[in-house]
Amino acid sequence: MNLLDMVPDPAGAPETPVCSRKGCRSDAVWRLLWNNPKIHTPERRKTWLACDEHRAWLEDYLRQRLLWRETLPLTEAAR
Template identity: 65%
Template sequence: MGGTERTEAVICSRRDCRGTAVWALVWNNPKLHTPDRRKVWTACDEHRAYLENFLGLRGFLRETVPLDELEN
């Protein structure tokens, strides 16, 4: 994955969190999306495990990567 520079802070996807995201949780719902479709939630360090667990329990989580390594 190639790094890209971001000029604005990306906010964590956890409800009510305004923290700066540093992780990208790449996921898809196999019941709704084609196998190659990927969606992204972003996470701060504090909420990474919570969001990974939420997606993982449903079988949606594909990978977690540092946000600065996420391809556009």
């Protein structure tokens, strides 16, 4: 067995970003920007992607933990 056979092929990566919600494979249409103030500098932003169905759930998850900063549409320019 070759270990390189276990490395995902970047050419096989999805062309359309998918939702970050566990188990969801729907196309993402939103960017949820967040950071953890305990470990990130204030200007640092991490991104979760969300479909319309899971946007509110993911946003609520981040808000409850005081991590949410901003939600923006996922545009072609951001892809």
